[in-house]
Amino acid sequence: AQTVTQSQPEMSVQEAETVTLSCTYDTSESDYYLFWYKQPPSRQMILVIRQEAYKQQNATENRFSVNFQKAAKSFSLKISDSQLGDAAMYFCAYRANTGNQFYFGTGTSLTVIP
Amino acid sequence: DVKVTQSSRYLVKRTGEKVFLECVQDMDHENMFWYRQDPGLGLRLIYFSYDVKMKEKGDIPEGYSVSREKKERFSLILESASTNQTSMYLCASSLWGGGSSYNEQFFGPGTRLTVL
Numbered sequence: 001a002q003t004v005t006q007s008q009p010e011m012s013v014q015e016a017e018t019v020t021l022s023c024t025y026d027t028s029e030s031d032y033y034l035f036w037y038k039q040p041p042s043r044q045m046i047l048v049i050r051q052e053a054y055k056q057q058n059a060t061e062n063r064f065s066v067n068f069q070k071a072a073k074s075f076s077l078k079i080s081d082s083q084l085g086d087a088a089m090y091f092c093a094y095r096a097n098t099g100n101q102f103y104f105g106t107g108t109s110l111t112v113i114p
Numbered sequence: 115d116v117k118v119t120q121s122s123r124y125l126v127k128r129t130g131e132k133v134f135l136e137c138v139q140d141m142d143h144e145n146m147f148w149y150r151q152d153p154g155l156g157l158r159l160i161y162f163s164y165d166v167k168m169k170e171k172g173d174i175p176e177g178y179s180v181s182r183e184k185k186e187r188f189s190l191i192l193e194s195a196s197t198n199q200t201s202m203y204l205c206a207s208s209l210w211g212g213g214s215s216y217n218e219q220f221f222g223p224g225t226r227l228t229v230l
Contacts, residue, residue, distance in 0.1 A: 009154070033216050043223075044221055044224070050218060091157065100208070102147075102159075104156050
């Protein structure tokens, strides 16, 4: 079974600074999708960024970017110019191309310090 | 915008009660999912459904059942609620997987269930 590991239960960053959240996964598949979701306190989970495994170029969405290392099975999220509104729980997720089920990590709680 | 709604944000029930959690999505998604979210454990899949009347067990189905009579609606049922089922329950939906498409999951706001 696929597993997704987020080894940092909690992280903090100073406002306007950059922070990187780590995610590793285990799979025998060659074609899959990776996602980062954000869950603000008491609010709905939303998609932040996504990456296809066969695309070599790292995905970018405004201040959010990923570092996708397929051989190392690593998918980290970089948040630049951190804002107070970035404070949330962040979940890394995996889906195989041939499957419907998502596999989530245990989450990283990000605190942004003013 | 895709919208996934859940019947309650907060629910308090007593041990032994039958509990229904309902989820509705408005984007004609084939797949619907029920997760349980607990601190330090992330999201754990209880059940998912890929079509009307079809269901698959997830990682922690014990003590739960589901019903999908219409494509847009997916219900989670706790037949006899217990205190260890106190948790946040998240519903999600997505298009059918496979092929060159992300088919990301869209989540509802969650139901925080407390069983006394």
